[in-house]
Amino acid sequence: MTDRTFGGRLAAEFAAGRHLCVGIDPHAPLLADWGLADDAAGAERMGRVVVEAAAGLAACVKPQIAFFERFGSAGFAALERVLSDARAANLLVIADVKRGDIGTSFAAYGDAWLTPGSPLESDAMTVSAYQGFGTLTGALRHVREHGKGVFVLAATSNPEAREVQMAQRMDGKTVAAAMVDDAAAWNRAEAPREAVGSVGVVLGATLDLADFGIDTGAKPDGPALPVLAPGFGHQGGRVEEARTLFGGIGHALLANESRSILAGGSAGITERIRERGAAIADALDDRRA
Numbered sequence: 688m689t690d691r692t693f694g695g696r697l698a699a700e701f702a703a704g705r706h707l708c709v710g711i712d713p714h715a716p717l718l719a720d721w722g723l724a725d726d727a728a729g730a731e732r733m734g735r736v737v738v739e740a741a742a743g744l745a746a747c748v749k750p751q752i753a754f755f756e757r758f759g760s761a762g763f764a765a766l767e768r769v770l771s772d773a774r775a776a777n778l779l780v781i782a783d784v785k786r787g788d789i790g791t792s793f794a795a796y797g798d799a800w801l802t803p804g805s806p807l808e809s810d811a812m813t814v815s816a817y818q819g820f821g822t823l824t825g826a827l828r829h830v831r832e833h834g835k836g837v838f839v840l841a842a843t844s845n846p847e848a849r850e851v852q853m854a855q856r857m858d859g860k861t862v863a864a865a866m867v868d869d870a871a872a873w874n875r876a877e878a879p880r881e882a883v884g885s886v887g888v889v890l891g892a893t894l895d896l897a898d899f900g901i902d903t904g905a906k907p908d909g910p911a912l913p914v915l916a917p918g919f920g921h922q923g924g925r926v927e928e929a930r931t932l933f934g935g936i937g938h939a940l941l942a943n944e945s946r947s948i949l950a951g952g953s954a955g956i957t958e959r960i961r962e963r964g965a966a967i968a969d970a971l972d973d974r975r976a
């Protein structure tokens with residue numbers, strides 16, 4: 688295990704009992720709730736307050752880029768300042784960008800979000816491999832060379848996902864299970880001695896993963912597979928059920944909550960993060976990687 692890899696840094700968070708990922712999703716109604724304008728300055732203020740509150744309590748933050756992107760260049764400038772605060776606070780950042788494209792174009796997305804020193808530098812990004820796992824090569828270079836991470840969409844929390852993600856790939860696996868297997872295989876091949884891999888998957892906390900052909904019975908061979916699990920809180924998933932939901936695949940689980948933590952204004956946000964962090968840590972008590 689090394690803190691020069693994303694997986695190593697995740698392992699350190701888990702060892703400290705931190706499994707919570709706090710979403711930074713400046714929805715218009717939430718900004719109103721916080722007494723903030725629905726503009727780039729409002730989104731920046733929310734982001735920076737969340738970063739300050741999450742430092743030391745959560746494993747990571749996950750800015751949802753769409754809520755910044757809607758303000759154009761001002762939104763990206765705001766996001767850069769949020770990311771810079773998070774780096775200064777030593778908080779892991781997963782950029783929720785869900786990028787995917789043909790390999791050459793996708794590589795530019797990887798460069799934007801994962802190059803050390805880039806204005807948008809993050810520790811990990813969410814990616815879509817529905818154009819083929821091989822298109823991810825450009826981002827995987829940053830995983831290998833710069834200790835970055837990626838989370839590949841596998842079984843997402845939204846109900847519309849089933850028709851695509853339950854479909855069969857040419858090898859007979861469901862698309863969702865194929866993403867899980869390809870991510871785990873990359874970690875086994877590239878970092879066999881790491882306790883936790885640097886390539887993870889997104890699995891919704893609102894799902895029965897067996898429906899998607901995903902085996903939750905046993906821990907996959909090799910490094911533990913990082914699982915970013917949105918869908919807790921507002922979408923109905925309960926952290927108290929995390930072990931039942933993820934079983935053997937949940938050895939390196941990051942539970943994301945956004946609206947359930949952000950709702951209610953800025954007052955009390957530290958307490959809400961502390962409480963949600965304790966709830967997920969309790970639920971996974973014997974699961975520390």
Ligand SMILES: O=C(O)c1cc(=O)[nH]c(=O)n1[C@@H]1O[C@H](COP(=O)(O)O)[C@@H](O)[C@H]1O
Binds near residue numbers: 783844845889919922
């Ligand atoms: O990749 C994601 O983060 C993601 C995948 C998924 O399957 N479901 C999902 O809700 N998300 C994101 O996770 C966050 C969930 O927000 P809340 O429902 O407010 O907790 C949003 O930013 C979503 O875009």
